[in-house]
Amino acid sequence: MKVGDVKLVDLPKILDDRGNLTFIQEESHLPFKIERLYWIYDVPGGQVRGGHAYKELYEVIIALSGSFDVVVNDGREEKTFSLNRSYYGLFVPKMIWRGLENFSTNSLALILASAPYDESDYIRSHQEYQRINKLN
Numbered sequence: 001m002k003v004g005d006v007k008l009v010d011l012p013k014i015l016d017d018r019g020n021l022t023f024i025q026e027e028s029h030l031p032f033k034i035e036r037l038y039w040i041y042d043v044p045g046g047q048v049r050g051g052h053a054y055k056e057l058y059e060v061i062i063a064l065s066g067s068f069d070v071v072v073n074d075g076r077e078e079k080t081f082s083l084n085r086s087y088y089g090l091f092v093p094k095m096i097w098r099g100l101e102n103f104s105t106n107s108l109a110l111i112l113a114s115a116p117y118d119e120s121d122y123i124r125s126h127q128e129y130q131r132i133n134k135l136n
């Protein structure tokens, strides 16, 4: 997988004077079936989340509230996506190193994941990530 495979997905917006609405439907918006949701919140200023890749997991990351940066890296190239709208989802495929940083106060990150939690799917050492990448 390459940084170029990381994509911003523009989700539907139903604009309404009473308040806007956005939704995700697997068939039309996601290339995987959602098996798990998790969210990251109450992040103290300056803290960084992530710092790993997954062997098989696909994710979509959404800034439901506030803003933060997702820094993705494929061992060759690095790119930063600034998320600050609840109608954008960042699709991050397997085997992409990612970090979440620059969280604003009260930001809320929602992550849609393609599989249940499995610690053995994590690659938590960047050196190990580089080694596996070179084998592929």
Ligand code: TYD
Pocket: 036, 038, 040, 048, 049, 050, 051, 052, 117
């Ligand atoms: P981790 O995925 O390392 O956090 P992040 O990448 O967002 O910084 O997870 C932190 C801890 O939470 C780790 O001990 C595993 C646990 N965890 C679960 O039990 N279930 C989950 O779905 C997730 C995402 C994490």
